[in-house]
Amino acid sequence: MDGPAAAGKTTTSLRLAERFGFSYLESGRAYRVLAYEALRSDIEPDDPSAMIELCARMVRNNLSVLLGLDRYDTGELRSAEVGRAVSLVARISELRLRVTNCLRAWAKGNSRSIVEGRDIGTVVFPAAPLKFYLTAKPETRAARRVAQENSGSYKQVLDDVLRRDHADMTRSVSPLKPAPDAIIIDTTDLTVDQVIDRMSAHCREAGLVEA
Ligand code: CDP
Secondary structure, X not given: OEOOOOOOHHHHXXXXXXXXXXXXXXXXXXXXXXXXXXXXXXXXXXXXXHHHHHHHHHHHHOHHHHOOOOOOOHHHHOOHHHHHHHHHHOOOHHHHHHHHHHHHHHHHOOOOEEEEEOOHHHHHOOOOOOOEEEEOOHHHHHXXXXXXXXXXXXXXXXXXXXXXXXXXXXXXXXXXXXXXXXXXXXXXXXXXXHHHHHHHHHHHHOOOOOO
């Protein structure tokens, strides 16, 4: 499940995971954990060698901490500071390779799973049997995030969404774009239930059975 910031990936992934009995992983948390730890340790988030060293240390210690599965609460990973630093972190190609390896290692133990992010269908799991690319108008995405998280004014959130869209779509390494075989769903005028129903129909067509 790929798509731009606040397109509804997490909400729909979780609902779909529950319906079909999948494990679920939000790959953005790994990038946010790295950004958060960099800020805490006075490491520049755009310093490739320092970030790679930080990542290597975290992988050696505990994979599930790097993946953001425990220790961190969502609020601290979603602060405005982390939101700014994460775009710099996500541009480091060697770091992306290491995170990609961690995501693949997780998926080895979770073969029936749904993973959300920016480059899951294009780079991390190009052979995934089913790929969704979720999108919506930036204004709609910003309004939904404000309603959901109470995380600043509409204007601040819209600016952040537009800034991260631009950073994610224009970076040279693993830019955000739909995989050629992705099913693209524009959720601007759809309710969550409508999105889930569409996705579920594609899952059933692909031979998946509801849990
Ligand atoms: O939930 P939201 O859409 O706000 O973003 P996220 O999934 O938490 O991801 C935060 C940032 O991590 C994104 O803006 C990307 O820069 C980066 N990211 C990435 O580069 N590749 C991924 N597979 C997932 C996230």
